[in-house]
Amino acid sequence: MMSHRLVLPALLLGLLHACGSGQDDPCPGACGAGLECCPACPCATGTCSPEGVCVEGCSPKTLTGDITITSDDDRLSDLEGATVIEGSLHLSGLTRTDLAPLECLEEVRGGLHVGFLESLETISALNRLVRVDDGLGIYHCYALHHLDGLESLTTLGGNLDISFNSSLPLCEVEAFVARLRENGFTGNAETSFNDETATCDE
Numbered sequence: 001m002m003s004h005r006l007v008l009p010a011l012l013l014g015l016l017h018a019c020g021s022g023q024d025d026p027c028p029g030a031c032g033a034g035l036e037c038c039p040a041c042p043c044a045t046g047t048c049s050p051e052g053v054c055v056e057g058c059s060p061k062t063l064t065g066d067i068t069i070t071s072d073d074d075r076l077s078d079l080e081g082a083t084v085i086e087g088s089l090h091l092s093g094l095t096r097t098d099l100a101p102l103e104c105l106e107e108v109r110g111g112l113h114v115g116f117l118e119s120l121e122t123i124s125a126l127n128r129l130v131r132v133d134d135g136l137g138i139y140h141c142y143a144l145h146h147l148d149g150l151e152s153l154t155t156l157g158g159n160l161d162i163s164f165n166s167s168l169p170l171c172e173v174e175a176f177v178a179r180l181r182e183n184g185f186t187g188n189a190e191t192s193f194n195d196e197t198a199t200c201d202e
Contacts (some may be wrong), residue, residue, distance in 0.1 A: 030042050030043060031043055031054050032054060035053070035054050036052055036053055036054075037052060037053065037054045038052065058081060058083050058103075058104035058106075058128070059081070059083075060083050060084070061081050061082050061083050061084070061104070062082070062083065062084040062085075062086060063079065063082045063084070063085050063086065063087075064086045064087065065086070065087045066087040066088045066089075066090075066110060067079070067085065067087060067088070067089050067090070068089075068090040069089075069090070069091050069092075069094070070090075070092050070093045071093050071094070072094055072095055072096070076091070076094065076096070076099075076101045076102075077101045078101075079101050079102060079105075080101040080102075080104075081104050082102070082104060082105055083104050083105060083106045083107070083128075084105075084106060084107045084108075084109065085105070085107070085108045085109065085110070086109050086110075087108075087109065087110045088108070088110030088111040088112070088113070088134065089108055089110070089111075089112050089113070090111075090113045090115075091113065091114045091115070091117065092113075092114075092115045092116045092117065093116055093117070094117050094119075094120070095117075095118075095119050096117070096119065096120070097119050097120060097121045097122070097143070098120070098121065098122050098123075098124070098125055099114075099120070099122075099123055099125040099126060100125045101125075102125050102126060103125040103126075103127075103128065104128060105125075105126060105128060105129055106128050106129060106130055106131070107129075107130065107131040107132075107133075108129070108131070108132045108133065109131075109133045109134075110133060110134050111132065111133075111134040111135035111136070111137070111158060112129075112132045112135070112136050112137070113135070113136075113137040114137065114138045114139075114141065115137060115138070115139045115140050115141070116139075116140045116141075117140075117141050118140070118141070118142050118143065119143055120141045120143055120144050121143045121144060121145065122144070122145075122146070122148065122149065123138070123144070123147065123148070123149040123150065124148050124149035125149060126149040126150060126153075127148075127149045127150075127151065127152060128152060129149075129150065129152060129153050130152050130153060130154055130155060131153070131154070131155040131156075132153065132155070132156050132157070132158075133155075133157045133158070134157055134158040135156075135157070135158030135159050135160070135161070135187070136153075136156055136158075136160050136161070136162075137160075137161040137162070138161070138162045138165065139161055139162065139163050139164045139165065140164045140165070141165050141168070142165065142166050142167060143167060144165050144167060144168050145167050145168065145169075146168070146169070146172060147162075147168070147172055147173065147176050150176065153180070154183045155183070155184075156180055156183075156185045156187070157187070158187050159187040159188040159189070159190070160177065160180070160185070160187060160188070160189040160190065161189075161190040162176070162177075162189075162190070162191055162194065163190050163191060163192045163193050163194065164192075164193045164194075165193075165194050165195075166193070166194070166195060167195055168194045168195055169194065169195050169198035169199070169200055170191065170194040170195055170196045170198070171198065171199065171200035172198075172200050173191045173194050174191060175200065177189045177191065
């Protein structure tokens with residue numbers, strides 16, 4: 001009986017062995033940062049660069065339309081990986097302490113409103129956010145102690161409302177507003193009923 005062997009072109013064989021770890025099994029799983037990637041071996045995290053190497057970061061993902069989430073049952077996790085929202089995002093009534101599913105979010109081309117999240121302690125997951133086109137609101141988040149996570153935000157249209165956050169130092173809010181003004185923000189800024197007794201490092 002004649003046996004049949006599949007003979008791969010040398011170039012393709014070389015590509016397969018270059019894809020991933022370079023071991024006999026070129027792609028035991030998804031490739032990590034710094035390793036070569038190809039369709040047979042996608043990046044575990046981040047994205048595949050034009051040079052064919054896995055790099056850290058979020059792959060582009062756009063969600064279209066206004067999004068309103070008013071309870072834990074509405075699955076904030078469905079927004080995981082989104083980099084752009086072509087619309088507004090309204091969050092309220094959640095019991096979670098962070099906004100981890102939004103860690104890839106870079107642009108909101110409407111308004112971003114986070115309100116009445118009484119257990120929310122940190123918004124650090126928003127550290128990639130650079131642009132909000134039509135207003136930013138953070139209010140009635142009584143456990144929120146700082147604005148860490150908004151350092152990258154440089155473009156804000158509309159108005160700003162950071163108020164009724166009893167644990168959030170007013171001085172930190174005022175410093176945030178001042179930085180936005182330096183970057184061209186011209187809207188109204190509401191900053192009432194934050195913690196006026198807390199101090200901020202110079």
